[in-house]
Amino acid sequence: xxxxxxxxxxxxxxxxxxxxxxxxxxxxxxxxxxxxxxxxxxxxxxx
Numbered sequence: 001x002x003x004x005x006x007x008x009x010x011x012x013x014x015x016x017x018x019x020x021x022x023x024x025x026x027x028x029x030x031x032x033x034x035x036x037x038x039x040x041x042x043x044x045x046x047x
Contacts, residue, residue, distance in 0.1 A: 021038040028034060028047060035046040 019040055023036045023038075024033045025036060026033055027036065027045065030047075032047075037044045037046070
């Protein structure tokens with residue numbers, strides 16, 4: 001009796017980097033601090 005043992009494998013590996021940067025500055029000139037959030041793709045301004 002003959003038989004064959006075969007192993008097959010499937011896998012995946014992923015890696016990602018995510019960061020958020022925050023700054024407080026007066027960017028609209030009203031003398032009050034504004035919150036600026038940059039998430040790596042877009043900047044958001046919160047007065």
